[in-house]
Amino acid sequence: MELSVTNLNFSYTDKPILKELSFSVRDGEFVSILGPSGCGKSTLLNILAGILKPQSGQILTNGQEIHGISGQFAYMPQNDLLFPWRTILDNVCLYGELHQRKEEMKEKAGAQFARFGLEGCEDKYPHELSGGMRQRAAFLRTALCDAGIFLLDEPFGALDVITRGDMQDWLCELRTNLKRTILLVTHDTDEAIYLSDRILILGRPGEGIREEICISEEHRTRDWLYEQGQLRARIHRIIKFV
Amino acid sequence: MNKLSKAAPVAVILILMASWEAIVRAAGIPLYVLPAPSDMLKSFASEFPTLMGHAGITVLEAVAGMAISFVVGIVMGVLIDAMPTFKKCIYPILVVTQTVPVIVLAPIFIIYMGFGYAPKILTVVLMCFFPIVVSFSDGLGEMDEGYLNLVRTYGGSNFQLYRIVKIPSAMISLLSGLKVAATYSISGAVVGEWIASQSGLGYYLIRAKNGYMLDKVFACVLMIILLSLLMNGVIKLFGYAVLPSARRRRRSTNKRIR
Numbered sequence: 001m002e003l004s005v006t007n008l009n010f011s012y013t014d015k016p017i018l019k020e021l022s023f024s025v026r027d028g029e030f031v032s033i034l035g036p037s038g039c040g041k042s043t044l045l046n047i048l049a050g051i052l053k054p055q056s057g058q059i060l061t062n063g064q065e066i067h068g069i070s071g072q073f074a075y076m077p078q079n080d081l082l083f084p085w086r087t088i089l090d091n092v093c094l095y096g097e098l099h100q101r102k103e104e105m106k107e108k109a110g111a112q113f114a115r116f117g118l119e120g121c122e123d124k125y126p127h128e129l130s131g132g133m134r135q136r137a138a139f140l141r142t143a144l145c146d147a148g149i150f151l152l153d154e155p156f157g158a159l160d161v162i163t164r165g166d167m168q169d170w171l172c173e174l175r176t177n178l179k180r181t182i183l184l185v186t187h188d189t190d191e192a193i194y195l196s197d198r199i200l201i202l203g204r205p206g207e208g209i210r211e212e213i214c215i216s217e218e219h220r221t222r223d224w225l226y227e228q229g230q231l232r233a234r235i236h237r238i239i240k241f242v
Numbered sequence: 243m244n245k246l247s248k249a250a251p252v253a254v255i256l257i258l259m260a261s262w263e264a265i266v267r268a269a270g271i272p273l274y275v276l277p278a279p280s281d282m283l284k285s286f287a288s289e290f291p292t293l294m295g296h297a298g299i300t301v302l303e304a305v306a307g308m309a310i311s312f313v314v315g316i317v318m319g320v321l322i323d324a325m326p327t328f329k330k331c332i333y334p335i336l337v338v339t340q341t342v343p344v345i346v347l348a349p350i351f352i353i354y355m356g357f358g359y360a361p362k363i364l365t366v367v368l369m370c371f372f373p374i375v376v377s378f379s380d381g382l383g384e385m386d387e388g389y390l391n392l393v394r395t396y397g398g399s400n401f402q403l404y405r406i407v408k409i410p411s412a413m414i415s416l417l418s419g420l421k422v423a424a425t426y427s428i429s430g431a432v433v434g435e436w437i438a439s440q441s442g443l444g445y446y447l448i449r450a451k452n453g454y455m456l457d458k459v460f461a462c463v464l465m466i467i468l469l470s471l472l473m474n475g476v477i478k479l480f481g482y483a484v485l486p487s488a489r490r491r492r493r494s495t496n497k498r499i500r
């Protein structure tokens with residue numbers, strides 16, 4: 001699903017966060033949004049998901065204008081937000097339950113548990129799982145939504161470095177099978193370089209997109225990532241630039 | 243849990259009872275001033291059939307009052323959570339109802355509603371609905387906004403928001419309120435009966451007191467304590483039945499402690 005954002009404006013009282021922000025994402029593309037904290041990364045995802053209302057601007061998905069909660073986006077926040085009183089299976093089938101097709105989704109989900117590294121966890125409760133597994137369960141819940149665009153708001157931000165690396169490898173493998181457009185907000189430069197086709201670097205609040213880096217031509221592996229010292233330095237300089 | 247921490251509370255009660263017994267006997271305190279625990283247990287045993295008869299009435303009133311409080315509490319809790327204006331209007335009134343002593347209201351209820359079960363049940367309701375409303379509406383309001391937004395972005399309706407997120411998340415808080423209410427319910431019914439009645443533990447209590455049969459008064463108090471604990475226990479069982487995740491969590495934490 002294509003996404004196109006034009007002249008988006010958002011401010012909290014008198015402090016502008018997003019000012020005339022425009023960008024577009026192609027169907028099936030993986031785009032990361034990098035930027036200093038407070039630059040409006042999460043605000044942007046919240047607007048797309050329909051939780052926040054922009055003051056002005058236009059959002060198009062596949063050429064159709066959308067307003068508020070549209071069902072086109074599957075939003076996944078930083079904390080897993082699994083319901084502690086529900087089993088993992090009931091948690092991941094939330095979307096199906098909300099749309100009156102829980103049984104159908106349970107069958108569909110059952111087949112996915114192995115792929116998401118969650119075999120045998122169907123009847124467990126979230127507190128019985130490790131942080132990485134909980135995040136994978138939250139990811140499976142997101143993947144089972146009908147939405148064409150995933151909005152990932154620092155999905156691995158709360159994990160330790162080793163688990164985070166494993167999760168990135170796992171997502172890197174999974175993304176081709178998912179066949180979705182993905183918008184990832186992160187403050188981890190390596191994560192953005194490793195996973196995305198394109199990186200959008202946001203400046204200070206109200207400044208907009210400072211630079212766009214396209215790396216879709218590269219064959220991205222861990223080994224390739226280790227050699228990207230120059231690219232990493234370049235991104236850091238862009239973010240730091242005042 | 244180790245053996246000492248289990249045995250200690252039992253030992254404290256036994257020591258207190260033994261000292262009570264010893265003091266009453268040594269000082270020769272007469273029965274109509276202070277009965278010894280042994281006198282109390284003796285009359286509890288001999289009066290058991292009579293006490294049970296009266297307890298049936300009291301429990302009936304308490305359970306009816308609890309049921310009404312539960313329904314009122316759930317409806318009010320949801321309304322308070324869903325409509326801020328309703329909360330602003332009704333919450334102060336709720337608090338004020340709890341500042342008026344029930345013992346003052348009970349005779350007024352009897353004037354309005356006669357000598358039947360109704361004024362006693364209303365006394366129970368007045369004591370029990372408040373903890374239920376407060377615990378439930380607080381529980382509904384406590385849910386992390388993130389969960390609510392998640393369900394909203396998934397296209398959930400307001401009704402689903404309550405059914406899937408808010409009500410289940412308020413269950414633990416609601417159960418605490420229910421436990422408090424259940425413990426109060428027997429006392430509420432006894433207060434109602436105390437004012438005017440032909441049966442029930444409150445009626446028995448008045449009769450025993452007027453006859454200076456303090457051993458029977460204490461036996462009746464023991465009955466009230468046991469029934470209150472029973473009501474509390476029933477709520478606990480209800481909690482285990484409706485919260486499988488809490489049950490599992492408890493089991494896993496117990497394992498860790500061992």
